[in-house]
Amino acid sequence: MSQDAKQNTTQSASSDPKTALSYRDAGVDIDAGDALVERIKPFAKKTLRDGVLGGIGGFGALFEVPKKYQEPVLVSGTDGVGTKLKLAFQLNRHDTVGIDLVAMSVNDILVQGAEPLFFLDYFACGKLSVDAAADVVKGVATGCEQAGCALIGGETAEMPGMYPDGEYDLAGFAVGVVEKRKIIDGSTIVPGDVVLGLGSHGAHSNGYSLVRKIIERAQPDLNAKFDGDKTLADAVMAPTRIYVKPLLALLQALPVKGMAHITGGGLTENVPRVLPDTVTAVLDKSAWQRPKLFDWLQAEGQVADDEMHRVFNCGIGMVVIVAKEHAAQALAQLQAAGEKVWEIGTIRARQGDEAPTQVI
DSSP: OOHHHHSOOOSOOSSSTTOOOOTTTTTOOHHHHHHHHHHHHHHHHTTOOTTBOSOTTSSSOOBOOOTTOSSEEEEEEEEEOTTHHHHHHHHTOOSSHHHHHHHHHHHHHHTTTOEEEEEEEEEEESSOOHHHHHHHHHHHHHHHHHHTOEEEEEEEEEOTTTSOTTOEEEEEEEEEEEEGGGOOOSTTOOTTOEEEEEEOSSSTTSSHHHHHHHHHHHOOOTTSEEETTEEHHHHHHOOOOOOHHHHHHHHHHSOOOEEEEOOTTHHHHHGGGGSOTTEEEEEOGGGSOOOHHHHHHHHHHTOOHHHHHHHOOTTEEEEEEEOGGGHHHHHHHHHHTTOOEEEEEEEEEOOTTOOSEEEO
């Protein structure tokens, strides 16, 4: 809970001296906040790793940079879940958005070669539901376990009047570390390099304003069977895939020239972020299997191909660029680690003012 919410404010604040007001009267339930802290402690404990110097409950979170690093550079990232939360409220599904929250930050710092060390979350609401908040934080802890980082702290803010009943907002903050000489910045990418694509679980946490607009237009039964045993609700709420462990292992095995986390902006705006100005990535959209969700979204929303590629990941959640001679080994190692991965394109010299990434 916020420090303000932990203060005892039982003194009268009324113009009537006979009426004593409490913080609960103002809409803040200190007991609920304390109950939430106790509920989430076991989840956080499961994420502990070497370097954690203090547990949940302190004013600040303490972490010691691992001694194996000679020239450690800290890499930080912050993000939220976005309007996917609106669907979580509508469907009363709160158990996976915490995974989304972690994934958005740890996948981002991963692309620079960083090992995520620890994570902090921020949960804000108008009225605290301990059950819903505990589900969210349990998801955060699950995401941290998948990423190998510690859930080292966080903040729960109950702010009456700021949010509608039953709604909340999330933010997350990740810190990782990379050897200075091993920072990945894309500067070594040259024509002839190969682009690999790692499969996504779905739309992850991006483009949900458009997803929700399409659902509003189509008025589908979200609980109807959609893809095998999954419902459409399952498809739109599938959590963001966390690529940390298989890609950190790949970095130990061979040189990786560049990586791009495919988030807001889709393929055509995220891949260029790691490319030198002299090259273009040409991606073949027939080279990978696009999840059924994207076919449904495109058909129901009559979304143009270019718009799909600049809004959604379209089935590719992470791009990895390697030299041609390392492509087969990288592909095999990632597949052995359980990833769906395809060779989806190549790097060539950029011609004039053409787009730095093209999907053909």
